[in-house]
Amino acid sequence: MTRLQRLTDSDVRILIEGESGTGKTFLARQLHADARRKDAPFIVVDCTNLEENLFESKLFGHVRGAFTGAVGDAVGLVEQANGGTLFLDEIGELPVEIQAKLLYTIEEQRYRP
Numbered sequence: 001m002t003r004l005q006r007l008t009d010s011d012v013r014i015l016i017e018g019e020s021g022t023g024k025t026f027l028a029r030q031l032h033a034d035a036r037r038k039d040a041p042f043i044v045v046d047c048t049n050l051e052e053n054l055f056e057s058k059l060f061g062h063v064r065g066a067f068t069g070a071v072g073d074a075v076g077l078v079e080q081a082n083g084g085t086l087f088l089d090e091i092g093e094l095p096v097e098i099q100a101k102l103l104y105t106i107e108e109q110r111y112r113p
Contacts, residue, residue, distance in 0.1 A: 040084030
């Protein structure tokens with residue numbers, strides 16, 4: 001059994017590092033396609049394209065009235081990927097405080113919209 005096969009048979013969180021253009025997204029898609037969760041969603045989040053003031057809402061969702069303009073509940077990308085794969089591309093480009101919130105969500109496997 002190869003290292004990649006062992007990863008696809010487990011529920012570990014994986015950090016894929018590399019320069020732009022080295023195939024991180026391709027590898028993430030391959031890992032997802034070979035995993036038990038292959039029929040579940042594969043959600044890609046390009047962290048460089050998220051507006052900082054809307055990042056938490058996009059990732060974690062929100063409830064009606066949480067902020068001006070929140071006229072209804074919205075499901076975040078974390079929940080959309082539940083049971084599947086959430087690929088956070090260019091996570092290192094995010095502000096440190098948002099990275100800390102993501103780390104908490106990843107470690108504790110919980111969050112609050």
